[in-house]
Amino acid sequence: MRVIVIGATGTIGSAVVAALSAHHDVVAVGHQQGPHRVDLTATESITQLFHTVGRFDALVCAAGRAAFGTLDDLTDADFQLGLSNKLMGQVNLVRIGRPFANDRASFTLTSGVLSREPMKGSASISMVNAGLEGFARAAALELPRGMRINIVSPPWVAETLIARKMDPSIGLPAATVAKAYLAGVEGTMTGLTIDPRNHAGNTGGT
DSSP states (O other): OEEEEETTTSHHHHHHHHHHHTTSEEEEEBSSSSSSBOOTTOHHHHHHHHHHHOOEEEEEEOOOOOOOOOTTTOOHHHHHHIIIIIIHHHHHHHHHHGGGEEEEEEEEEEOOGGGTSOOTTOHHHHHHHHHHHHHHHHHTTTOSTTOEEEEEOOOOBHHHHHHTTOOGGGSBOHHHHHHHHHHHHHSOOOSOEEOGGGGOTTTOOO
16 A cells, blocks of 8 residues: 655654555655655645645545643643644645545544543644544545554553653553554554554563
8 A cells, every 4th residue: 555654753753654665665754854745734734745746545644733831820822732733743644634534544643642541731632632532433434445544542652651751661662663653554443543552462562
């Protein structure tokens, strides 16, 4: 299959590219690096990307920004960041990408565990993640030509925790998280939220 991976240079995205590359033709897309780039906040950029890369069998998005902060500290701009980037950016990948998708193509987007396991400071992120999961459930009912859509909801990633000098044992290795995206691409389900922790059994991850 020809698979577009958005956020291909990130911690999760690079692991997804590695997992997919063994059996699929991967088109890697970054924000500031690589031959293909996209700005999720700009519909013109998304449209240009699809015109450039052409038809595809699957799209994975492992990108999207949202602000972390207390209700007292979060500003209108902080909330708008998550809405325009992580939420509508991924929604627009589906809306704009459908005409470029082959029959039975799939979209695998990214929310995050904070949609169901919030913590102090996650109000904006939890809102955006929950919105993405709701979108996928509803969009699955309308996608044409046998297309599918699913959401991967990653927990903390071990490599990110290490970079932040935090305990990596509370997270999953990026390679394990990537297995959930692989399931979205290669499986038959649609409208689901996939928890990578269900794919951690044989990896040695925690």
